[in-house]
Amino acid sequence: MEQPQPSAEPQSPPGTGKPPLRVGMVGYAFMGAAHSQGWRTAGRVFDLPRQPVLAVLCGRDGAAARTAADRLGWAAVETDWRALIARDDVDLVDICTPGDSHAEIALAALAAGKHVLCEKPLANTVDEAVTMTRAADEAYGRGRLAMVGFNYRRVPATALARRMVADGRLGTLRHVRVAYLQDWLTDPGFPLTWRLRKELAGSGALGDLGAHIVDLAQYLAGERLAGVSALTETFVRERPLPGGAGSGLTAMPAAGTGTVTVDDAALFTGRFASGALASFEATRYATGRKNALRIELNGERGSLCFDLERLNELWFHDATDPGAEAGFRRILVTEPDHPYIDAWWPPGHGLGYEHTFVHQVRDLVHAIDEGRRPDPSFADGLQVQRVLAAVEESAGKNSVYTPVAD
Numbered sequence: 162m163e164q165p166q167p168s169a170e171p172q173s174p175p176g177t178g179k180p181p182l183r184v185g186m187v188g189y190a191f192m193g194a195a196h197s198q199g200w201r202t203a204g205r206v207f208d209l210p211r212q213p214v215l216a217v218l219c220g221r222d223g224a225a226a227r228t229a230a231d232r233l234g235w236a237a238v239e240t241d242w243r244a245l246i247a248r249d250d251v252d253l254v255d256i257c258t259p260g261d262s263h264a265e266i267a268l269a270a271l272a273a274g275k276h277v278l279c280e281k282p283l284a285n286t287v288d289e290a291v292t293m294t295r296a297a298d299e300a301y302g303r304g305r306l307a308m309v310g311f312n313y314r315r316v317p318a319t320a321l322a323r324r325m326v327a328d329g330r331l332g333t334l335r336h337v338r339v340a341y342l343q344d345w346l347t348d349p350g351f352p353l354t355w356r357l358r359k360e361l362a363g364s365g366a367l368g369d370l371g372a373h374i375v376d377l378a379q380y381l382a383g384e385r386l387a388g389v390s391a392l393t394e395t396f397v398r399e400r401p402l403p404g405g406a407g408s409g410l411t412a413m414p415a416a417g418t419g420t421v422t423v424d425d426a427a428l429f430t431g432r433f434a435s436g437a438l439a440s441f442e443a444t445r446y447a448t449g450r451k452n453a454l455r456i457e458l459n460g461e462r463g464s465l466c467f468d469l470e471r472l473n474e475l476w477f478h479d480a481t482d483p484g485a486e487a488g489f490r491r492i493l494v495t496e497p498d499h500p501y502i503d504a505w506w507p508p509g510h511g512l513g514y515e516h517t518f519v520h521q522v523r524d525l526v527h528a529i530d531e532g533r534r535p536d537p538s539f540a541d542g543l544q545v546q547r548v549l550a551a552v553e554e555s556a557g558k559n560s561v562y563t564p565v566a567d
């Protein structure tokens with residue numbers, strides 16, 4: 162076990178009397194790097210009640226983990242997540258591993274009295290998510306918090322959209338239309354990384370991209386889906402085996418092939434409790450679409466439109482405007498009274514993908530300081546998991562409408 166090295170991280174503001182928040186992170190690939198950015202930056206931009214300290218990074222390959230820790234700014238390294246959880250210089254465990262290990266790590270961390278941040282989707286199955294949510298509820302009674310990482314709630318434009326819907330600017334909601342389109346799987350020579358194996362990832366485009374859009378749609382609409390009707394497809398069923406570890410989105414092919422055991426695309430419709438209708442599309446085969454998460458909400462009084470590839474913009478149509486002047490107008494979400502922006506740059510200077518992880522840390526640290534359940538909680542992650550399960554069930558029945566269980 163490596164001892165923590167002196168950290169260059171800032172200490173909590175003098176006079177607050179509050180200890181720093183010492184973080185241990187498991188995993189350091191794409192999501193680990195993104196989370197590191199959040200932990201490193203949040204306390205330098207926002208006034209936080211407790212300063213995050215990047216205390217320990219955990220990865221199975223000690224040398225690779227050390228290299229990653231140096232690059233990403235972590236003080237110490239562990240090669241076994243159980244050892245990380247056993248450390249008394251870690252207050253919060255951040256889980257950035259594939260879904261098959263979320264439940265085991267989160268349950269152990271909560272039992273050891275740590276706060277937990279867990280990447281989405283919360284788990285690979287509803288049963289795991291139920292157990293994790295029970296443990297989170299129990300830990301909450303002991304003052305420990307558990308949050309699931311749906312970072313797209315923390316784009317200033319989506320947070321503004323949420324505020325506008327809640328303020329009644331759209332009136333009664335009729336439609337929610339969401340698509341999350343990527344294209345990194347179109348090449349049939351792309352190897353069979355962990356993201357394409359059910360036993361590791363739980364599902365394919367559905368859990369990876371569909372989880373985001375289900376959460377975002379429900380978050381913006383301010384209500385939950387009551388039922389879904391779905392189709393899923395696996396377009397390329399056999400792929401080359403991967404040569405060595407990759408992030409899941411990148412890898413070199415090796416000799417031999419293996420079977421893809423997850424969906425490549427998922428398409429489903431849904432009905433909200435209020436009766437509003439929704440459509441969802443998640444795919445890794447939309448040529449030319451890199452990270453195109455698009456959502457449109459249509460209500461009686463107006464519509465909102467957002468595209469992650471233009472994330473500083475929110476489009477609003479106010480249906481109460483006089484007809485001759487009505488039309489979609491662009492809100493450039495960079496004003497100081499827009500969510501999160503007051504701590505950043507002057508109007509017009511814009512934010513990006515990485516800032517969603519900074520905002521996630523900001524919100525989590527405040528929730529921990531105030532002892533308030535974080536948003537989204539494990540219960541929210543479980544509810545998304547139930548929707549994903551209903552989608553799979555419906556797709557298995559070939560598009561029979563299936564209620565989402567309570």
Ligand code: SOE
Binds near residue numbers: 370373410452
């Ligand atoms: C890969 O498809 C991925 O990295 C997802 O896993 C993330 O959650 C999403 O934000 C971007 O795309």
